[in-house]
Amino acid sequence: MKAFGSMLLLVLPGMALAQSASPLVLNLSQALVQTVTVDGKAAEKRTPGYTRVRPGDQLAQTVTARNVSTRTLANVAVRLPVPRGMVYVAPDGAAPAGVRTEYSIDAGKTFAPAPLKRQITVTENGKAVTREVEVNPNEYQAVRWTIGALPAGTEKTLGFRVQVK
Template identity: 80%
Template sequence: MNRLIPLLLALPGLALAQGASPLALNLTQSLIQTVQEGGKATEKRTPGYTRVRPGDLLAQNVTARNVSARTLANVAVKLPVPAGHVYVSPDGTAATGVRTEYSIDGGKTFAPAPLKKKVTVTENGKAVTKEIEVKPNEYDAVRWTIATLPAGTEKTLGFRVQVK
């Protein structure tokens, strides 16, 4: 599934022309399977797949392309974890000049991993609030902030999810 999505976010220090966005986003999904090739286990990616089953692993990738004539700074790109899926891990290696943050509240707030949350438990008959580390499978959105994106360049960012 490939589609072009215009980004309608305000970028710091950049005035957007009416309806024109300096950033084009292309979202792709691929089914990831482990296959044997020459007696070795290797990863096979299938874009444009039509069926998935619980447990299948998918790559969600977004390519951010600067379609303007100037360098963009502090470009934020958000991608929710699709409904019916669980976040597994980043896809690929970390892109240079990109800060990655995660959300557990539907994309309202973001922070770098590992995320922490407060929970109330009962100990010796008393309610006690503790801070615990959030497991990655609880992440429901990812935000990447690209420090600089020169004119005409692009960055591909992504993560892996598993079908529930």
């Protein structure tokens, strides 16, 4: 089973997305994440570029956004879908300073900060009642990071973990 398709969407307000003219270079990678024992203690082992996965395997999906221009880029939005056949687990570390993280449960049409909520209707005492409930993170379908400012020559590494269904 191939673990990850290279589906990455980038939005730069007011700028063309042509690869050759882009002031932003994106590097997408993944690594198999395993817990191993080292000197009697549990440790995390990452195997980069791992392409054969089994149900239950956990992968770190990472995108590095690098500004290759000579000016600061503002409000750079990077979207990364949760790959098919996988479920979102958690962020892969803390978001870098100056980065806002939002999630989508509708295939990337809308985004909001966690925890996401939805309205459901239930029947109580014979009456339909609408309630707001928190969405389980394993229902997240995409993640969007908005980098407030990315100075020339710098980069931000962003990511999340998924589990193979």
